Amino acid sequence: xxxxxxxxxxxxxxxxxxxxxxxxxxxxxxxxxxxxxxxxxxxxxxxxxxxxxxxxxxxxxxxxxxxxxxxxxxxxxxxxxxxxxxxxxxxxxxxxxxxxxxxxxxxxxxxxxxxxxxxxxxxxxxxxxxxxxxxxxxxxxxxxxxxxxxxxxxxxxxxxxxxxxxxxxxxxxxxxx
Amino acid sequence: xxxxxxxxxxxxxxxxxxxxxxxxxxxxxxxxxxxxxxxxxxxxxxxxxxxxxxxxxxxxxxxxxxxxxxxxxxxxxxxxxxxxxxxxxxxxxxxxxxxxxxxxxxxxxxxxxxxxxxxxxxxxxxxxxxxxxxxxxxxxxxxxxxxxxxxxxxxxxxxxxxxxxx
Numbered sequence: 001x002x003x004x005x006x007x008x009x010x011x012x013x014x015x016x017x018x019x020x021x022x023x024x025x026x027x028x029x030x031x032x033x034x035x036x037x038x039x040x041x042x043x044x045x046x047x048x049x050x051x052x053x054x055x056x057x058x059x060x061x062x063x064x065x066x067x068x069x070x071x072x073x074x075x076x077x078x079x080x081x082x083x084x085x086x087x088x089x090x091x092x093x094x095x096x097x098x099x100x101x102x103x104x105x106x107x108x109x110x111x112x113x114x115x116x117x118x119x120x121x122x123x124x125x126x127x128x129x130x131x132x133x134x135x136x137x138x139x140x141x142x143x144x145x146x147x148x149x150x151x152x153x154x155x156x157x158x159x160x161x162x163x164x165x166x167x168x169x170x171x172x173x174x175x176x177x
Numbered sequence: 178x179x180x181x182x183x184x185x186x187x188x189x190x191x192x193x194x195x196x197x198x199x200x201x202x203x204x205x206x207x208x209x210x211x212x213x214x215x216x217x218x219x220x221x222x223x224x225x226x227x228x229x230x231x232x233x234x235x236x237x238x239x240x241x242x243x244x245x246x247x248x249x250x251x252x253x254x255x256x257x258x259x260x261x262x263x264x265x266x267x268x269x270x271x272x273x274x275x276x277x278x279x280x281x282x283x284x285x286x287x288x289x290x291x292x293x294x295x296x297x298x299x300x301x302x303x304x305x306x307x308x309x310x311x312x313x314x315x316x317x318x319x320x321x322x323x324x325x326x327x328x329x330x331x332x333x334x335x336x337x338x339x340x341x342x343x
Contacts, residue, residue: 025341026202026242032234032335034213034268036256036320040328041220078220080261080327142261143220143325 044173059158069111069149078143086130086172096163115146204339207235223321232273232315241309249296249338258329266291269319276313279304
């Protein structure tokens with residue numbers, strides 16, 4: 001009887017010490033939380049803002065840098081929302097003594113765009129109302145830089161008055177369709 | 178021995194003797210701050226957190242088990258905001274200083290090493306590290322925001338581990 005009880009306690013003692021942490025691999029942990037605020041970016045830049053057609057005769061059609069792009073705009077947005085690139089002329093095309101050339105004589109075209117969004121690629125007439133050039137994709141909206149390259153063409157009317165003409169073109173980056 | 182006496186002695190040994198008698202195995206982080214706040218950052222920006230005298234966190238380790246122990250770091254959740262994530266490798270730890278340690282750092286002092294979803298080794302103990310000498314490791318942190326990262330407030334969950342298994 002005594003031996004039986006003694007063996008019983010020896011077994012329990014062994015089980016206890018084998019299961020004790022002193023015999024197992026120990027582990028301690030500390031959890032830490034980290035935070036950061038990634039700021040919003042929403043920006044548009046142009047590399048060449050001067051469109052110079054030089055001297056053009058009445059009735060002549062001139063394309064700036066035929067076969068290549070004339071200037072490019074770079075757009076960045078990381079806001080996670082769809083954005084639109086639009087273009088328009090701010091004033092009418094004004095020449096000497098207030099003479100005008102119709103806005104439809106002045107055209108633009110997107111030669112290339114590196115984004116994965118939707119681009120308008122045909123020749124388009126300028127207007128005073130902003131017209132759509134590019135619609136972003138989800139990939140564009142995470143901060144990927146989108147570069148859009150333009151060509152410009154002027155079809156001078158046959159009876160345009162001689163002199164210096166000028167106008168201003170606006171490129172817009174907007175979240176409004 | 179009388180079985181009853183034996184039982185009493187047994188219970189005294191097993192239940193009353195505190196476990197602390199056996200061994201010390203402890204890791205603590207200095208102070209109460211268990212946060213790493215990088216504040217506001219721009220696309221492509223890189224920032225190191227060294228605001229507290231050249232380091233961000235000090236970890237204190239004590240073990241007298243006589244066995245090798247390891248200090249590891251693991252990123253349980255990378256910087257996340259809604260469905261957007263900053264790659265874990267853009268978040269790095271840097272050992273600024275090792276104090277009293279006789280073991281081996283897995284990356285040189287001041288050399289950044291990336292966090293990972295699986296535990297990565299920072300330090301392996303040796304010598305007096307395993308005989309009760311307190312070892313201190315000071316860390317700072319580095320974060321680089323990718324050029325293409327959606328704006329928002331991001332949070333990450335990191336776990337530091339002191340363990341006797343590699």
